[in-house]
Amino acid sequence: MSLCKQYYCPILSFLLCFLILASALKVGNGHNLEKQKPTNKSSITAVYIFGDSTVDPGNNNYIKTIFRSNFPPYGVDLPEEAPTGRFTNGRLPTDLIASYVGIKSLIPAYLDPNLSLKDLITGVSFASAGTGYDPLTAERNKVIDMATQLQYFDEYKKKLQRMVGKKRMEYIIENSAVVISCGTNDIVYTYVPNYLPQQPDKVAAYLHFMLDQNHGFLQALIDRGVRKIGVVGLPPVGCLPVVMTLHNSLYQPRSCIESFSSIAKDFNQMLKRQLTTMQASQQIATIAYGDIFEPLQDQFYNPNKYAQSTLEPKAPKNSVRAIFVFGDSTADPGNNNYIRTAFKSDFSPYGRDLPSHVATGRFSNGRLSTDFIASYVGIKELVPPYLNSSLSIEELMSGVSFASAGSGYDPLTPTLSGVIPMSKQLEYFMQYKSRIAASIGQEKTNELINKSVFIVSAGTNDFVVNYFTLPIRKRMYTIPQYQHFLVQNVHQFIKSLWDQGARKIAVVGIPPMGCLPIVITMASNNSITRRGCVESQSSVAKDYNQLLQTQLNSTQLSLQDQRTRIAYIDVYSPLFDMVQPSSNSNYSFEYVSNGCCGTGYLEAAFMCNPASYVCTDASKYVFWDSIHPTEITYYLIFKALRSVIDYIIKD
Numbered sequence: 208m209s210l211c212k213q214y215y216c217p218i219l220s221f222l223l224c225f226l227i228l229a230s231a232l233k234v235g236n237g238h239n240l241e242k243q244k245p246t247n248k249s250s251i252t253a254v255y256i257f258g259d260s261t262v263d264p265g266n267n268n269y270i271k272t273i274f275r276s277n278f279p280p281y282g283v284d285l286p287e288e289a290p291t292g293r294f295t296n297g298r299l300p301t302d303l304i305a306s307y308v309g310i311k312s313l314i315p316a317y318l319d320p321n322l323s324l325k326d327l328i329t330g331v332s333f334a335s336a337g338t339g340y341d342p343l344t345a346e347r348n349k350v351i352d353m354a355t356q357l358q359y360f361d362e363y364k365k366k367l368q369r370m371v372g373k374k375r376m377e378y379i380i381e382n383s384a385v386v387i388s389c390g391t392n393d394i395v396y397t398y399v400p401n402y403l404p405q406q407p408d409k410v411a412a413y414l415h416f417m418l419d420q421n422h423g424f425l426q427a428l429i430d431r432g433v434r435k436i437g438v439v440g441l442p443p444v445g446c447l448p449v450v451m452t453l454h455n456s457l458y459q460p461r462s463c464i465e466s467f468s469s470i471a472k473d474f475n476q477m478l479k480r481q482l483t484t485m486q487a488s489q490q491i492a493t494i495a496y497g498d499i500f501e502p503l504q505d506q507f508y509n510p511n512k513y514a515q516s517t518l519e520p521k522a523p524k525n526s527v528r529a530i531f532v533f534g535d536s537t538a539d540p541g542n543n544n545y546i547r548t549a550f551k552s553d554f555s556p557y558g559r560d561l562p563s564h565v566a567t568g569r570f571s572n573g574r575l576s577t578d579f580i581a582s583y584v585g586i587k588e589l590v591p592p593y594l595n596s597s598l599s600i601e602e603l604m605s606g607v608s609f610a611s612a613g614s615g616y617d618p619l620t621p622t623l624s625g626v627i628p629m630s631k632q633l634e635y636f637m638q639y640k641s642r643i644a645a646s647i648g649q650e651k652t653n654e655l656i657n658k659s660v661f662i663v664s665a666g667t668n669d670f671v672v673n674y675f676t677l678p679i680r681k682r683m684y685t686i687p688q689y690q691h692f693l694v695q696n697v698h699q700f701i702k703s704l705w706d707q708g709a710r711k712i713a714v715v716g717i718p719p720m721g722c723l724p725i726v727i728t729m730a731s732n733n734s735i736t737r738r739g740c741v742e743s744q745s746s747v748a749k750d751y752n753q754l755l756q757t758q759l760n761s762t763q764l765s766l767q768d769q770r771t772r773i774a775y776i777d778v779y780s781p782l783f784d785m786v787q788p789s790s791n792s793n794y795s796f797e798y799v800s801n802g803c804c805g806t807g808y809l810e811a812a813f814m815c816n817p818a819s820y821v822c823t824d825a826s827k828y829v830f831w832d833s834i835h836p837t838e839i840t841y842y843l844i845f846k847a848l849r850s851v852i853d854y855i856i857k858d
């Protein structure tokens with residue numbers, strides 16, 4: 208998943224150009240600004256932002272509105288639009304800009320009550336997701352309209368004057384750069400629902416109205432002492448996910464709605480002319496137009512060109528050399544493709560949202576948390592399955608996954624599904640080591656293993672597929688006894704990895720099992736209408752996780768090696784949070800108890816197949832099929848466990 212794919216990059220590159228121009232700095236010289244004396248007339252003192260969600264760093268967190276997430280014009284593939292997720296709500300472009308020009312690393316929301324003095328002096332964003340040039344747009348969406356943003360700016364100036372004095376305040380404003388990004392919501396939420404796009408005279412009249420509003424706004428800024436203004440045009444509105452979703456038939460392939468995009472194109476032409484005229488009619492302020500239409504359109508039609516660009520977070524510098532993964536479908540990138548089992552996913556719609564759009568054998572629409580971790584640590588974008596015999600020595604050396612969908616810590620579990628047991632995964636790891644040693648020698652192999660991260664993720668199948676479903680283990684063990692049995696097996700497994708040289712080991716707990724769509728379906732009396740989590744099963748997961756943590760601590764102690772790091776990874780809490788109704792969740796998924804594939808109640812593996820109905824926008828779903836998370840969920844889980852990864856990879 209690339210954060211840059213949808214909206215950010217073009218806006219980002221425009222802002223960069225604009226600010227570089229505005230500050231008369233040469234490219235690449237940005238960092239020096241920080242050290243420059245404020246007396247340098249040509250440098251930017253502050254950055255102010257006005258507009259909508261493209262540039263709102265979170266003002267809407269402080270007002271009553273539903274316009275906090277799931278909202279265009281982003282791809283909405285970005286979970287972080289939710290107000291609590293950090294680099295969200297347009298934080299990304301503005302933040303990068305601010306740090307690029309060296310002013311600060313974040314442009315904070317003006318309404319944030321905790322702004323420091325320095326924050327205020329170097330600029331804030333007044334933008335509000337959901338707003339538009341048309342006051343009606345903001346009113347409907349209950350967000351901050353442009354006139355109020357301007358009022359806030361006045362209020363801000365007074366505050367600034369109290370802090371630094373009138374002269375200094377005027378100097379800061381005069382040497383600041385202002386960026387305005389707005390208009391999409393007017394078209395999507397106000398114009399289109401009220402008039403049909405086919406009525407050309409009405410379109411033109413509305414666009415003129417928007418431009419008049421913008422003209423007034425620019426003039427007001429100039430009157431207030433602003434001298435450098437950049438105005439961002441509209442994106443290809445017809446290619447925005449929300450527009451495509453609303454106006455395409457569900458069963459058609461997604462495509463841009465040309466009639467909508469052409470409205471945006473017309474608007475941009477008119478805006479450009481307006482800005483040129485305004486620039487020509489006065490000499491005091493510099494006004495620039497930023498085109499994001501063409502680059503975005505290009506991205507939509509040529510997505511592969513952009514697939515590599517990524518702004519995902521990166522770990523601090525570290526010496527980790529490789530990543531090794533063991534476990535079940537949460538970590539299997541396709542080992543099951545090479546064995547005889549029904550637990551496979553090497554067919555569409557699996558893998559639909561991978562850059563290659565190819566079903567790799569990952570049980571999701573895209574990447575797994577382990578892929579995101581590998582990328583975060585700086586190793587590779589995808590962790591390949593060990594059983595692919597075509598992997599090059601280089602690919603092998605940066606790590607592989609031995610995991611097998613359907614596996615578990617109880618040896619009976621993989622037997623039921625005909626998949627690779629944990630013991631066999633360990634054997635494969637030993638085989639792997641000999642292969643590497645044959646190529647680079649024993650000593651270097653040991654060093655490689657010593658500096659690698661190990662991730663172990665299993666346990667759910669032991670309960671869902673085995674204990675809860677079949678009588679065998681139930682006859683032998685009570686639930687607490689079975690939990691204990693599993694945790695002992697985890698201990699054995701970790702100990703064996705350690706004996707093989709592993710020193711950085713993360714063990715993933717199990718999710719709230721009672722919230723898996725398939726479990727809800729099986730346990731509920733009316734599986735269509737009653738889809739709350741099955742508390743009894745989740746609490747088994749909770750107890751198991753507790754036991755696991757205690758065991759990992761004592762495993763760590765028993766090894767008597769200060770350099771070894773064994774950590775527990777909690778997936779229970781983030782997932783539990785995600786499946787709550789959006790009103791009391793930190794996330795805002797629309798579908799939390801059914802998957803994107805098929806009915807979402809039952810289908811997984813071969814039942815989710817090329818003939819299945821599949822939802823258009825998987826990012827609205829916590830689950831991809833009835834058991835496995837979507838890519839976005841895996842990404843959010845990865846984000847929630849970053850601090851543990853940081854701990855593990857420390858030298």
Ligand SMILES: *[C@@H]1O[C@H](CO)[C@@H](O)[C@H](O)[C@H]1NC(C)=O
Nearest residue numbers: 231232243244247248249250
């Ligand atoms: C002020 O900015 C100009 C133009 O970028 C630069 O050449 C000059 O060195 C700067 N002066 C100071 C004192 O930083």
Ligand SMILES: *[C@@H]1O[C@H](CO)[C@@H](O)[C@H](O)[C@H]1NC(C)=O
Nearest residue numbers: 265268269318319320321322
């Ligand atoms: C602002 O700071 C106070 C005190 O540090 C804290 O209690 C509060 O939660 C903060 N508010 C926000 C919105 O960050």
Ligand SMILES: *[C@@H]1O[C@H](CO)[C@@H](O)[C@H](O)[C@H]1NC(C)=O
Nearest residue numbers: 541567595596597598599602
């Ligand atoms: C196996 O690995 C090779 C080398 O990376 C790759 O080209 C190939 O696509 C992989 N095979 C499958 C089925 O993924």
Ligand SMILES: *[C@@H]1O[C@H](CO)[C@@H](O)[C@H](O)[C@H]1NC(C)=O
Nearest residue numbers: 653654657658708710770858
């Ligand atoms: C692993 O590396 C550390 C230092 O990088 C070293 O102190 C330790 O002895 C190594 N352990 C093994 C088992 O090679």
Ligand SMILES: *[C@@H]1O[C@H](CO)[C@@H](O)[C@H](O)[C@H]1NC(C)=O
Nearest residue numbers: 729730731732733737740741
């Ligand atoms: C299902 O129905 C049975 C019998 O009416 C009842 O005992 C049970 O609690 C119900 N289960 C759920 C999950 O509602």
Ligand SMILES: *[C@@H]1O[C@H](CO)[C@@H](O)[C@H](O)[C@H]1NC(C)=O
Nearest residue numbers: 753754755756757758759760
């Ligand atoms: C395990 O150890 C960690 C770190 O020492 C500690 O924070 C945690 O509370 C311990 N957990 C249990 C269940 O003992």
Ligand SMILES: *[C@@H]1O[C@H](CO)[C@@H](O)[C@H](O)[C@H]1NC(C)=O
Nearest residue numbers: 291783784785787791792793
């Ligand atoms: C949301 O996140 C906060 C802070 O991480 C956490 O304390 C809270 O429990 C979460 N909310 C829910 C519903 O889980």
